[in-house]
Amino acid sequence: MRKILLSLGLVLCLLIAVLLVRTLSFSGASSELPEMVSVDVDEERVVQNMSRAIQIQTVSTGDPETQETAPFAEYVAWTRETYPEVHEQLGLELIAEHSMLFTWAGSNTDLKPILLTAHYDVVPIAPGSEGDWSYPPFSGTVTGGYVWGRGALDDKSGVIAMLEAVTLLIEQGFTPERTIYLSFGHDEEVGGNLGAKGITEHLRSQGVQLAWSLDEGSFVTDGVVPGIAKLMAPINVAEKGWANYDLVAHGPGGHSSMPEKEVAVDILAQALVKIRQNPMSGGIDGIGEEMIDGIAKEGGFVLRMLAANKWLFGGLLESQLGKSPSGNAMQRTTTAPTIVRAGVKVNVITPTAVATVNFRLHPRDTAADIVAHLTKVIDDERVEIKLHQDQEPSLASPVSSWENDAFALLKRVTQQVYGDVVVVPGITMGGTDTKHYSQIADDSYRFQYMVVNSEDLSGFHGTNERVAISNLVKGTAAYFLLIQQAGIE
Numbered sequence: 377m378r379k380i381l382l383s384l385g386l387v388l389c390l391l392i393a394v395l396l397v398r399t400l401s402f403s404g405a406s407s408e409l410p411e412m413v414s415v416d417v418d419e420e421r422v423v424q425n426m427s428r429a430i431q432i433q434t435v436s437t438g439d440p441e442t443q444e445t446a447p448f449a450e451y452v453a454w455t456r457e458t459y460p461e462v463h464e465q466l467g468l469e470l471i472a473e474h475s476m477l478f479t480w481a482g483s484n485t486d487l488k489p490i491l492l493t494a495h496y497d498v499v500p501i502a503p504g505s506e507g508d509w510s511y512p513p514f515s516g517t518v519t520g521g522y523v524w525g526r527g528a529l530d531d532k533s534g535v536i537a538m539l540e541a542v543t544l545l546i547e548q549g550f551t552p553e554r555t556i557y558l559s560f561g562h563d564e565e566v567g568g569n570l571g572a573k574g575i576t577e578h579l580r581s582q583g584v585q586l587a588w589s590l591d592e593g594s595f596v597t598d599g600v601v602p603g604i605a606k607l608m609a610p611i612n613v614a615e616k617g618w619a620n621y622d623l624v625a626h627g628p629g630g631h632s633s634m635p636e637k638e639v640a641v642d643i644l645a646q647a648l649v650k651i652r653q654n655p656m657s658g659g660i661d662g663i664g665e666e667m668i669d670g671i672a673k674e675g676g677f678v679l680r681m682l683a684a685n686k687w688l689f690g691g692l693l694e695s696q697l698g699k700s701p702s703g704n705a706m707q708r709t710t711t712a713p714t715i716v717r718a719g720v721k722v723n724v725i726t727p728t729a730v731a732t733v734n735f736r737l738h739p740r741d742t743a744a745d746i747v748a749h750l751t752k753v754i755d756d757e758r759v760e761i762k763l764h765q766d767q768e769p770s771l772a773s774p775v776s777s778w779e780n781d782a783f784a785l786l787k788r789v790t791q792q793v794y795g796d797v798v799v800v801p802g803i804t805m806g807g808t809d810t811k812h813y814s815q816i817a818d819d820s821y822r823f824q825y826m827v828v829n830s831e832d833l834s835g836f837h838g839t840n841e842r843v844a845i846s847n848l849v850k851g852t853a854a855y856f857l858l859i860q861q862a863g864i865e
């Protein structure tokens with residue numbers, strides 16, 4: 377007995393030793409930080425132009441009946457007037473009437489071009505929420521260190537920062553080695569099927585294949601990741617896809633006074649409970665693993681121990697992370713019932729009940745995987761599974777490299793501008809114009825050189841959208857440095 381206890385104790389000691397050694401050697405202080413670089417950005421000019429950009433109401437409604445075009449023409453004209461150097465030096469092509477493509481021809485045609493892109497259309501103000509804004513949403517009010525209004529973060533700040541950066545480079549006599557395209561889409565918020573798609577086709581027809589592209593899709597975050605004091609920059613290397621399926625439950629109809637044991641609504645309800653309780657399988661691998669490791673190295677002892685010893689704690693880490701909606705979405709294809717339709721009258725049992733379920737596809741899953749999963753989990757022939765309105769699912773994007781020169785450049789510029797930032801690869805949960813551009817790019821990145829906290833993020837498609845003036849200045853500096861260094865990477 378003593379022998380058994382002794383050997384058990386030894387095994388335990390050994391295990392603890394292994395865990396400790398692995399944990400202690402799992403730290404973030406690895407690569408050296410580049411020196412910070414300051415760029416002489418004209419703060420007054422960039423703020424003024426940002427404010428003016430917000431005032432032009434380029435709202436994408438997604439409905440041809442209500443879609444206005446005049447503000448888009450005005451925005452293009454304003455861009456021409458406000459950035460004459462860019463217009464003169466780079467030339468402007470209009471695609472699908474209102475999307476802008478600038479080409480800055482490089483001196484070395486052996487280098488593949490790159491594309492920097494942002495969009496200038498904005499989402500509407502939610503009806504009834506106008507009065508909740510601290511400043512009118514299209515006023516472009518400048519106060520308290522911010523420029524306020526719809527489009528401040530998403531994504532006119534990207535457009536303005538790029539245009540300011542190029543203006544500054546032209547003023548300093550810079551000419552690029554590598555050809556640089558700038559594109560500013562006018563219909564990103566409704567899918568980019570005219571602008572970004574048109575620009576992609578236009579470039580493809582000229583035989584253009586990009587080394588890489590950079591779009592919106594994430595930010596430098598401040599205090600958004602619990603327990604991490606440093607600034608965090610997830611540079612997103614992929615974006616999720618989407619698919620909508622209708623679950624159509626069939627049951628006996630009739631008068632409500634004598635219901636059968638199970639009717640269509642019951643059958644549908646059970647199916648919904650099943651698919652919500654049995655999500656698509658997922659886990660921390662690929663981008664997710666790289667991201668968690670990067671974060672954990674900066675975190676406390678417990679987080680580091682879990683991440684350093686996934687062979688033992690992987691399951692625990694996944695389930696802990698999966699408790700938050702974002703941690704769950706990072707790991708798997710998500711399942712969200714969004715529309716339910718059934719019945720027309722209080723005393724009539726409907727023979728069919730339909731639920732529309734929105735899935736956001738993780739790069740590891742296909743549409744067929746979803747259907748197979750639903751069929752297995754629902755396991756009920758009375759429930760039909762079919763595409764909602766015949767909409768073809770959009771798969772997740774390819775996953776771009778985070779070990780190449782382009783990622784290293786994006787990372788270096790982040791640290792040149794913001795200092796000690798933890799840079800990790802990440803995945804964009806929503807859609808961006810890059811779903812089009814990535815078709816002609818070796819690698820595609822989604823990241824904006826601006827720092828946001830949780831409060832800033834709530835303005836995204838919401839109320840009180842705003843952008844910090846410091847972000848406009850630093851964002852401009854970042855694009856300046858990026859273009860300056862893009863030729864040599």
Ligand SMILES: [Zn+2]
Nearest residue numbers: 530531564592
């Ligand atoms: Zn956007």
